[in-house]
Amino acid sequence: MPELPEVEVTRRGIAPKIAGRRISAVAVREPRLRWRVPEAVHGLAGRTVLGVARRAKYLLIDCGDGCLILHLGMSGSLRILPAGTAPEKHDHFDLVLGDRMLRLRDPRRFGAVLWAESASGAGPAAHPLLAHLGIEPLSRALDGRRLHALTRAHRSAIKLFLMDSRRVVGVGNIYASESLHRARIDPRKPARRLTAAECARLARAVKETLRAAIRAGGSSLRDFVGSDGVYGCFQARARVYERDGLPCRRCATPVRRIVQGQRSTYYCPACQR
């Protein structure tokens, strides 16, 4: 499943290739994605792409009077191709911009192509899918003080807190384990028991982990291909993720695997007390 770093890598890959260009045509070959592609999307030709932003794992293509919202779901990928490139089986959506196009391929069809009008002045942030999302981890809004304040009311394990997108967005299973190892915090520790110093370390660790993954081109568990067609290699460098029984990269103690919220957690029992 594409995670925040893959989506950010995709954003950086496509933004310079479509920003400032006029939409010349739209092709919706399969409207039955996670939600039905709305009629408004069919009529986007003539608008100019002003920029490409990201909120959590949603890509927001600013078209002036509204915003095209794209989500890659479980298996989606976006590519820039020459206009007119013949579609293959799972190529459900094209945004054509003169001599090139942005193409969504999504074999499992859990992705989304939606439209948010900005006529109300509220912008895409008010869209029902985006309105209740937590803090953006790479923004300044996430720091030790904010994390400390947010965790006070939560008895749940810090790993589960981190993965709850109503609190902090975009920290998936891999990145939660990796960040907690980097911050030397036991993933089972109740969120509200974290000290101010631990929260400061964790906020920093989350940013460092996500930035490292973005640099590596996004990690790849399944069939994600970055917008330039290069597989990421973050996972090969993981500190603890899927390394149970292997030596901790910091202290050589064997990494342990446990299950939290039906997901595997990997941690070092010596470094993360």
Ligand SMILES: [Zn+2]
């Ligand atoms: Zn260790």
